[in-house]
Amino acid sequence: MIKVEHLTKSIGPEKRLVLHDISVQIEQGEMIAVVGGSGSGKSTLIRCLTLQERWDKGSFIIDEVDVLNNKIKGKLKVRREWAYLEQNPYLNPNRTALKNVLIGRASQTPWWRMLTGMVRSDDYMGAMDVLEQLGLLDKAHQKAGSLSGGEKQRTAIARALVHGAKVIAADEPVIGLDPKTAASVLDTLRKLCTDQQITVIAALPIELAERHATRIWGLKDGNLVLDVSGRKLTGPEKMKL
Numbered sequence: 001m002i003k004v005e006h007l008t009k010s011i012g013p014e015k016r017l018v019l020h021d022i023s024v025q026i027e028q029g030e031m032i033a034v035v036g037g038s039g040s041g042k043s044t045l046i047r048c049l050t051l052q053e054r055w056d057k058g059s060f061i062i063d064e065v066d067v068l069n070n071k072i073k074g075k076l077k078v079r080r081e082w083a084y085l086e087q088n089p090y091l092n093p094n095r096t097a098l099k100n101v102l103i104g105r106a107s108q109t110p111w112w113r114m115l116t117g118m119v120r121s122d123d124y125m126g127a128m129d130v131l132e133q134l135g136l137l138d139k140a141h142q143k144a145g146s147l148s149g150g151e152k153q154r155t156a157i158a159r160a161l162v163h164g165a166k167v168i169a170a171d172e173p174v175i176g177l178d179p180k181t182a183a184s185v186l187d188t189l190r191k192l193c194t195d196q197q198i199t200v201i202a203a204l205p206i207e208l209a210e211r212h213a214t215r216i217w218g219l220k221d222g223n224l225v226l227d228v229s230g231r232k233l234t235g236p237e238k239m240k241l
């Protein structure tokens, strides 16, 4: 279980508050959509949860590890188990989808593999399994530079899974994709939650959140104003955002 208490974050020399006293508990296998207007704090929340931003205040407990007060063990846990998925994930365009999946972030990949691109056969099989799960088997040997936006996004998801992610935190993962491709990426993420108990936290537009998430968090001016199960939001709920 993941427990966030009193997460507070300010930015800039004037210490402008962008996240106010946010407390939530997250269960394994949830697909949480973060919704809210522009500047409401969605990206900052996702960046704080993936420890890319320093917290001003708050506590962050993952499986009973106090992440912020246990710097080495806590940071290592987040680094190993959490994947941060950007809007346009970085893939090496000259390497195949498979190689991109196998050769993950520098922190997760042995130096000799980064250098030589060599892989062990069991790693190869594992990566092919994940690519198959994500419907990318026929793209495994295609250069990443020639993949479509949705395929790139799914390759990045495959890379996160191959490197052991239990939580995928994604900042607007389907922005710029056509509606059909966006739905297919989100269906993929939802299936991972259901079938493999992966937890997903993703900033999404309201309509997609309503359709795909099991839970919706709504932010307004850095405040958590909504925390409901994934469903169509009512008029008054939307008015809070």
Ligand SMILES: Nc1ncnc2c1ncn2[C@@H]1O[C@H](COP(=O)(O)OP(=O)(O)OP(=O)(O)O)[C@@H](O)[C@H]1O
Binding pocket: 011, 012, 018, 036, 037, 038, 039, 040, 041, 042, 043, 044, 045
């Ligand atoms: N590096 C920064 N320096 C100054 N202000 C920042 C910085 N990062 C974020 N902010 C401010 O913090 C607030 C929250 O920003 P954030 O990017 O988290 O919002 P958002 O909900 O993701 O917005 P959008 O939907 O437009 O991406 C905004 O007012 C933004 O201007």
